[in-house]
Amino acid sequence: xxxxxxxxxxxxxEQFFPDVLKRMIGLLERLGVQVEFPEEQTCCGQPFFxxxxxSQARDLAVKWLKVFGRTDGFIVSPSGSCVxxxxxxxxxxxPPGSAEHRQAEEAAARTFEFTQFLVxxxxxxxxxxxxxxxxxxxxSCHLLRGLAARDEPKALLRAVQGLELVPLPGEExxxxxxxxxxxxxxxxxxxMMEAKVRAIESTGAEVVAVGDAGCIMNIAGGLRKAGSPIRxxxxxxxxxxxKEAA
Amino acid sequence: xxxxxxxxxxxxRQAYGRGPGAxxxxxxxxxxxxxxxxxxxxxxxxxxxxxxxxxxxxxxxxASMDGFRAALADLVRxxxxxxxxxxTTPEMDAWGVAAALQALDVEIVPADAxxxxxxxxxxxVTGVDAALxxxxxxxxxxxxxxxxxxxxxxxxxxxxxRPAVLRPDLHQVFAETQAAGYSVLISGPSRTADIExxxxxxxxxxxxxxxxxxEMA
Amino acid sequence: MxxxxxxxxxxxxxxxxxxxxxxxxxxxxxxxxxxxxxLVEALGNEYWQTLRQAGHDIRLxxxxxxxxxxxxxxxxxTRAGGQVHWARDxxxxxxILLDIAARHRVKLAVKGKxxxxxxxxxxxxxEAAGIRVLETDLGEYIVQLKGVGPAHIVVPAFHLxxxxxxxxxxxxLGVDAPAEAEKLTQIARMKLREEFLSAEMGISGGNFLVAxxxxxxxxxxxxxxxxxxxxxxxxxxxxxxxxVVPDWExxxxxxxxxxxxxxxxxxxxxxxxxxxxxxxxAETGPREMHLILLDNGRSRILKTPACRETLxxxxxxxxxxxxxxxxxxxxxxxxxxxxxxxxxIFASQxxxxxxxxALPFASTLCGACNEICPVKIPxxxxxxxxxxxxxxxxxxxxxxxxHSLRLGAQVGAVAIGTPGLYRLGSELLKRLQxxxxxxxxxxxxxxxxxxxxxxxxxxxxxxxFRQWWRDRPAAGGKRGNNEPGA
Numbered sequence: 024x025x026x027x028x029x030x031x032x033x034x035x036x037e038q039f040f041p042d043v044l045k046r047m048i049g050l051l052e053r054l055g056v057q058v059e060f061p062e063e064q065t066c067c068g069q070p071f072f073x074x075x076x077x078s079q080a081r082d083l084a085v086k087w088l089k090v091f092g093r094t095d096g097f098i099v100s101p102s103g104s105c106v107x108x109x110x111x112x113x114x115x116x117x118p119p120g121s122a123e124h125r126q127a128e129e130a131a132a133r134t135f136e137f138t139q140f141l142v143x144x145x146x147x148x149x150x151x152x153x154x155x156x157x158x159x160x161x162x163s164c165h166l167l168r169g170l171a172a173r174d175e176p177k178a179l180l181r182a183v184q185g186l187e188l189v190p191l192p193g194e195e196x197x198x199x200x201x202x203x204x205x206x207x208x209x210x211x212x213x214x215m216m217e218a219k220v221r222a223i224e225s226t227g228a229e230v231v232a233v234g235d236a237g238c239i240m241n242i243a244g245g246l247r248k249a250g251s252p253i254r255x256x257x258x259x260x261x262x263x264x265x266k267e268a269a
Numbered sequence: 270x271x272x273x274x275x276x277x278x279x280x281x282r283q284a285y286g287r288g289p290g291a292x293x294x295x296x297x298x299x300x301x302x303x304x305x306x307x308x309x310x311x312x313x314x315x316x317x318x319x320x321x322x323x324x325x326x327x328x329x330x331x332a333s334m335d336g337f338r339a340a341l342a343d344l345v346r347x348x349x350x351x352x353x354x355x356x357t358t359p360e361m362d363a364w365g366v367a368a369a370l371q372a373l374d375v376e377i378v379p380a381d382a383x384x385x386x387x388x389x390x391x392x393x394v395t396g397v398d399a400a401l402x403x404x405x406x407x408x409x410x411x412x413x414x415x416x417x418x419x420x421x422x423x424x425x426x427x428x429x430x431r432p433a434v435l436r437p438d439l440h441q442v443f444a445e446t447q448a449a450g451y452s453v454l455i456s457g458p459s460r461t462a463d464i465e466x467x468x469x470x471x472x473x474x475x476x477x478x479x480x481x482x483x484e485m486a
Numbered sequence: 487m488x489x490x491x492x493x494x495x496x497x498x499x500x501x502x503x504x505x506x507x508x509x510x511x512x513x514x515x516x517x518x519x520x521x522x523x524x525l526v527e528a529l530g531n532e533y534w535q536t537l538r539q540a541g542h543d544i545r546l547x548x549x550x551x552x553x554x555x556x557x558x559x560x561x562x563x564t565r566a567g568g569q570v571h572w573a574r575d576x577x578x579x580x581x582i583l584l585d586i587a588a589r590h591r592v593k594l595a596v597k598g599k600x601x602x603x604x605x606x607x608x609x610x611x612x613e614a615a616g617i618r619v620l621e622t623d624l625g626e627y628i629v630q631l632k633g634v635g636p637a638h639i640v641v642p643a644f645h646l647x648x649x650x651x652x653x654x655x656x657x658x659l660g661v662d663a664p665a666e667a668e669k670l671t672q673i674a675r676m677k678l679r680e681e682f683l684s685a686e687m688g689i690s691g692g693n694f695l696v697a698x699x700x701x702x703x704x705x706x707x708x709x710x711x712x713x714x715x716x717x718x719x720x721x722x723x724x725x726x727x728x729x730v731v732p733d734w735e736x737x738x739x740x741x742x743x744x745x746x747x748x749x750x751x752x753x754x755x756x757x758x759x760x761x762x763x764x765x766x767x768a769e770t771g772p773r774e775m776h777l778i779l780l781d782n783g784r785s786r787i788l789k790t791p792a793c794r795e796t797l798x799x800x801x802x803x804x805x806x807x808x809x810x811x812x813x814x815x816x817x818x819x820x821x822x823x824x825x826x827x828x829x830x831i832f833a834s835q836x837x838x839x840x841x842x843x844a845l846p847f848a849s850t851l852c853g854a855c856n857e858i859c860p861v862k863i864p865x866x867x868x869x870x871x872x873x874x875x876x877x878x879x880x881x882x883x884x885x886x887x888x889h890s891l892r893l894g895a896q897v898g899a900v901a902i903g904t905p906g907l908y909r910l911g912s913e914l915l916k917r918l919q920x921x922x923x924x925x926x927x928x929x930x931x932x933x934x935x936x937x938x939x940x941x942x943x944x945x946x947x948x949x950x951f952r953q954w955w956r957d958r959p960a961a962g963g964k965r966g967n968n969e970p971g972a
């Protein structure tokens with residue numbers, strides 16, 4: 024029986040990085056995964072949850088659970104922060120013992136961020152990728168800490184043929200996106216982003232690899248503002264470089 | 270009792286939804302840790318002296334009374350000691366600390382003298398009630414013959430310890446010191462990094478700490 | 487600075503951060519983090535995690551049974567000859583201390599570093615009563631001379647250069663001070679010794695209060711804590727009720743965690759254990775010892791189960807050191823003596839959402855603080871609850887956010903949660919953005935998104951996935967599950 028994966032595309036990836044989604048599908052299918060896309064999905068509600076709008080977050084969680092609850096197989100997403108929300112915060116939104124709480128826990132148990140899905144569930148670290156460039160890696164906070172994905176992204180990068188992985192000073196330091204933080208406290212967000220950009224530039228890398236759309240928006244924008252030729256790429260783009268999207 | 274007391278205790282109970290005299294759970298086992306295990310006494314002593322050295326304390330092993338008096342003479346000279354205040358325990362008497370200092374023309378100021386006089390002493394001499402090798406720490410309790418000020422006010426603190434006072438960990442030290450009305454753990458001379466993160470010694474407590482291991486019988 | 491603020495405007499405060507502050511903060515925090523890392527590695531990560539769990543569990547046990555341990559502590563302090571007072575709020579704590587000072591005709595008080603005394607604005611009250619009060623921790627002494635509060639709970643004056651400090655000493659102390667740390671330290675030592683010896687009262691805080699024996703534990707490197715509690719004839723300790731621990735065994739865990747986490751020392755220079763005044767007249771030390779147990783909102787914090795762990799804090803400062811927000815703004819931006827992540831969760835609750843509603847949002851929720859906290863406080867979890875409290879209110883507090891914001895969020899959530907509206911919005915944005923787009927990015931956008939574009943361009947809306955999915959000749963002709971045709 025083929026492994027089935029429901030795509031949880033996430034609002035940010037859908038709006039700004041659709042190519043990442045297409046490539047993710049191509050890679051999953053090449054690995055033998057049967058991919059499905061529940062079309063009624065919109066947003067998991069993370070921005071509302073993180074900003075204190077718990078009622079609205081609950082409403083969106085109910086809708087998300089309705090869409091994905093009637094699917095089977097894994098639920099896979101290119102975003103660590105969205106998966107963190109589903110796995111850890113959805114159950115908090117409903118009273119323990121309630122039907123929704125059970126539903127949330129059931130969904131949480133089969134929802135995975137992409138690199139963790141590959142390494143932990145598919146047991147794959149070498150996807151046959153080739154990317155002969157100097158690359159540095161920024162560890163997105165929710166992926167790193169929320170999901171404890173310390174090893175999976177770098178294991179995948181190290182297996183890429185020709186890729187030279189150079190360490191990023193302050194790899195684990197937040198880039199300053201923080202969702203609404205970037206517009207509530209823009210001066211601090213700017214300072215954090217600029218520090219990240221300086222750190223990336225100091226590595227001499229050609230590419231910075233990132234696993235979360237929010238970080239990519241922030242870092243890519245910052246590098247562009249700084250006039251840097253360094254490219255910001257989602258891990259999935261590196262893992263599928265040179266291949267057509269599905 | 271005071272109204273404030275009743276109100277505060279009342280609010281605390283209310284926060285947990287319970288009345289007075291509610292049962293108290295046992296301290297969970299995961300809240301406890303196992304004490305450090307010791308190595309051989311000689312290794313422990315070596316570690317203690319190394320750690321004290323890292324903290325800018327100066328250590329010495331004293332093998333005889335003659336050696337003690339000679340070392341004391343060196344110290345008095347090097348640190349320009351004219352007045353000293355000391356513990357007056359039987360141990361200190363047995364080592365003849367006060368007598369040795371007086372023989373070096375050092376005036377002994379009793380710890381309960383006027384505090385300005387005590388504060389003017391260059392040297393304070395104490396014993397050590399327990400010592401911790403892992404952190405280079407000396408534990409001193411307080412009593413009429415163990416005045417606190419001796420390890421606090423003078424610029425130089427000389428601590429005399431017997432090897433038998435070494436303890437593996439805080440657990441054993443606390444078991445012995447908790448009944449005392451006052452104790453202090455001293456780890457090196459007084460220090461601060463408040464100015465530009467630069468380490469300086471001798472802020473308010475002693476600027477120099479000498480720790481001598483008294484190994485004579 | 488130690489006065490209770492009206493409203494904390496975190497954004498305005500961050501805009502006023504002096505240019506040299508971030509570099510100064512980062513120099514200080516890097517040093518502490520580096521030293522800490524060496525010691526944690528020497529202990530081994532596995533053992534360190536065991537210690538953290540033990541620290542969490544003992545502190546949680548203590549505040550879960552807080553009134554039991556406080557009563558025990560009170561009885562023990564009283565047996566040991568100390569006098570215990572209870573203060574419901576800052577004003578009461580100040581009044582109690584002023585009464586003691588009046589009885590002893592105190593003209594000068596010397597003070598060790600204590601966040602609790604800053605919290606209650608003690609210095610201001612003493613000075614208003616005509617009593618000189620001197621901070622004796624070198625960093626606190628310096629910022630006191632300058633007339634500002636602490637910028638970091640462990641190194642309050644880290645942001646001042648030695649030249650600035652030398653100038654300050656020259657101006658305020660009338661001494662010719664060379665700009666060298668060693669010499670400045672000696673000047674402070676000499677000046678403060680005179681004060682220690684002549685003060686009628688010594689004031690301290692307490693890092694811990696041991697219930698079994700009524701023991702106040704103070705932790706310092708300089709010796710000022712010992713001076714304040716030994717030399718003057720009267721000692722008053724102001725200790726938050728959350729500081730209580732059951733027994734001395736508890737201390738073995740907490741003392742192994744505290745200095746390593748704070749400054750990367752195995753133990754601070756002086757850890758002092760005071761159980762009442764000296765037991766005999768022949769012993770040197772204060773003649774009278776008072777303990778003021780301070781509530782000032784802590785009992786209120788305990789009302790919310792999700793927030794109780796706020797009170798586990800042992801005030802090490804590690805979360806400040808690792809926080810990327812703190813590292814870019816320093817302590818003053820938070821408008822409260824305790825800053826950084828622990829300051830945010832504490833102050834938010836002590837001051838309430840109307841005054842401190844901005845604080846819970848002063849975080850990207852990166853979670854570095856959770857990982858470094860020696861007693862495993864789930865700081866970001868508490869922040870999330872406090873954000874919800876500001877926006878929606880909870881059992882303890884009313885919402886502080888304006889109604890219009892909540893209305894906007896409701897509208898937004900409905901729009902985003904309704905697939906048809908969501909997809910429509912997506913298409914609209916792609917069309918509306920056209921005048922702003924340059925090369926796949928939007929360098930300038932109107933308010934409020936100009937808050938983003940002031941620092942970096944915003945990416946262009948480019949949603950085409952759903953159409954692509956429908957158009958692709960998918961394996962087995964599958965589309966979404968159970969979905970009607972588009």
